[in-house]
Amino acid sequence: MTAAAHRTIHGATPARGWQITVTGIDGAGKSTLAARLHHALVDAGHPAILVGKHTTAVPMDPDLSAYLDRLNELIYRRDARIAQSCGDHYWLLALAAWYSLQDKVMIQPALAAGTHVILDNAHHKILARYAVNPAVSTRLAEQVFAHLTEPDLVIFLRIGAREALQRKGEFTSLETGHSGCSDEDFIRYQDAVLAQLREQEQRGDWMSLDVTGMDRDTVFKTAADALAGHLQLTI
Numbered sequence: 001m002t003a004a005a006h007r008t009i010h011g012a013t014p015a016r017g018w019q020i021t022v023t024g025i026d027g028a029g030k031s032t033l034a035a036r037l038h039h040a041l042v043d044a045g046h047p048a049i050l051v052g053k054h055t056t057a058v059p060m061d062p063d064l065s066a067y068l069d070r071l072n073e074l075i076y077r078r079d080a081r082i083a084q085s086c087g088d089h090y091w092l093l094a095l096a097a098w099y100s101l102q103d104k105v106m107i108q109p110a111l112a113a114g115t116h117v118i119l120d121n122a123h124h125k126i127l128a129r130y131a132v133n134p135a136v137s138t139r140l141a142e143q144v145f146a147h148l149t150e151p152d153l154v155i156f157l158r159i160g161a162r163e164a165l166q167r168k169g170e171f172t173s174l175e176t177g178h179s180g181c182s183d184e185d186f187i188r189y190q191d192a193v194l195a196q197l198r199e200q201e202q203r204g205d206w207m208s209l210d211v212t213g214m215d216r217d218t219v220f221k222t223a224a225d226a227l228a229g230h231l232q233l234t235i
Helices: 030-043 062-076 080-086 088-112 123-131 138-145 161-168 183-203 216-231
Strands: 019-024 048-051 116-120 153-158 206-210
Touching: 019 030, 019 123, 019 216, 030 048, 030 116, 030 153, 030 216, 048 088, 062 088, 080 088, 088 116, 088 123, 088 138, 123 138, 123 183, 153 183, 153 216, 161 183, 183 206, 206 216
Parallel strands: 019 116, 019 153, 048 116, 153 206
Antiparallel strands: none
């Protein structure tokens, strides 16, 4: 069945929206591309939302939005010392709770209403990080995220860690896997995460885009062409 046929609607039932996920290592340009794709979709008249690391607004439900914001604060706006004291298993399950709730109350309702979702900071990078962490079972990490909505298109921004570092300029301890604070620690860890993302790519239907040396406009144009080719979304 073609994508167009899959989205055919009957009566007043809206066609399901597409979920487009952008993934890659830290510094690959995920957030920049996700924001541009979202703006372009909206400007072209497509209903679309951008869901990212700090997205907590649930339409027409201020109480649920407030709950998401409190959970987001616990996970992403916490004290670094306390975070490291909690341990890897705690953070795996905490992140699973965050992604599960965001998927349940934001992404699934939007898709059902015919709204396209651009997902930044998806769980694929989290899986890759845990795959290089010997303290946590890779199988466990895969299981706690297995129920999340399957994206219709994963745009994988491939770039080496050294160039990613040049783009970022600075990094956190988390982005070195808490292995150190030098540039080489960042590069070594991010290249290991990149290798794990490439393994995930082989198991899924991803659109892999080598962005080495590409400027932002070229990356956006290539991704926009992919939306038109894969999902018939013209922007």
